Amino acid sequence: MGRQRRRHPALEGIDAAALAEFRAGLRRRYTDDEILAELRASAVRLGRSPTMREFAGDPDAGVHPQTVIEHFGTWNAAKRAAGLQPRRFISREELVTQLRELGEELGRTPTVRDIEERRGRMASKSLIWHTFGSLAAALKEAGFDVPVGEERLERAIADGAVLARELGHLPKMAEWKGARARDVTLLSEWQVYRLVDVNPGAWSAFQFLVSQRLHEEGIEVRADGTVEAP
Numbered sequence: 001m002g003r004q005r006r007r008h009p010a011l012e013g014i015d016a017a018a019l020a021e022f023r024a025g026l027r028r029r030y031t032d033d034e035i036l037a038e039l040r041a042s043a044v045r046l047g048r049s050p051t052m053r054e055f056a057g058d059p060d061a062g063v064h065p066q067t068v069i070e071h072f073g074t075w076n077a078a079k080r081a082a083g084l085q086p087r088r089f090i091s092r093e094e095l096v097t098q099l100r101e102l103g104e105e106l107g108r109t110p111t112v113r114d115i116e117e118r119r120g121r122m123a124s125k126s127l128i129w130h131t132f133g134s135l136a137a138a139l140k141e142a143g144f145d146v147p148v149g150e151e152r153l154e155r156a157i158a159d160g161a162v163l164a165r166e167l168g169h170l171p172k173m174a175e176w177k178g179a180r181a182r183d184v185t186l187l188s189e190w191q192v193y194r195l196v197d198v199n200p201g202a203w204s205a206f207q208f209l210v211s212q213r214l215h216e217e218g219i220e221v222r223a224d225g226t227v228e229a230p
Contacts, residue, residue: 030063030067030071032071032072032081034063035063035067035068035071035072035078036078036081036082038061038062038063038068039055039068039078039079039082039084040082040083040084041060041061042054042055042058042060042061043082043084045058045060046058049079049084049085050084051090051094052065052075052121052122053094053097053098055068066121069121074119075121090123090127092131092132092141094123095123095127095128095131095132095138096138096141096142098122098123099128099138099139099142099144100142100143102114102115102118102122103142103144108184108185109139109144109145109146109185110139110144111184112125112135113184115128115135152187152191152195153195153196153209155187156186156187156191156192156195156206157206157209157210157213158213159186159187160176160192160206160207160209160210160213161210161213161214161217163175163176163179164210164211164214164221164227165214165219165227167227168226168227168229169224169225169226169227170207170210170211170221170225170227171207171210172203173189173193173203176189176192177189189203192206193206196209207225211225214227
């Protein structure tokens with residue numbers, strides 16, 4: 001299974017109430033009118049309505065994009081309040097950059113859930129799908145290690161063998177779902193189901209493939225699916 005990223009010890013000790021008070025203090029540093037003035041001034045300098053990335057890169061802008069979002073909810077809502085037209089078009093290069101920056105923030109390959117949780121901060125998943133054809137294609141173009149086709153199934157089988165050794169038996173669909181909740185680098189149970197493409201009984205077919213892999217590794221799998229400890 002994928003390696004869990006270790007949280008920095010300082011993050012474990014953050015007091016939620018103190019953090020909320022700190023953020024509220026930051027918000028009080030700027031009025032809504034001051035932020036809207038910053039947006040309008042940046043638009044004048046750029047000659048167009050700025051994207052979040054352009055505003056962050058504007059050396060004369062005195063407000064961080066995240067502060068804008070904290071005040072107005074979304075980037076486009078702030079631009080509308082400033083009388084600026086939200087830009088509907090985001091280039092392929094900008095989308096790739098957004099995915100790379102998200103990956104750096106997370107310390108791993110982004111998932112659909114990560115993108116959905118950042119609505120307003122980055123492009124929608126529908127725009128990414130429309131531009132690249134799939135999230136996997138977009139992630140590969142952004143430089144992430146994203147398995148496709150047979151490679152995805154091969155990785156799923158390898159992950160299934162690891163999970164089977166941990167559980168002591170071939171993983172059930174619900175157990176795989178639980179494992180993915182702990183490790184988002186795993187494919188979802190439905191992605192695995194569709195990759196196997198054997199009907200009826202796609203999941204049992206996947207378990208069979210996992211049992212074959214375990215046999216290849218010298219580990220016995222009994223008829224009831226239990227795995228003998230090596």
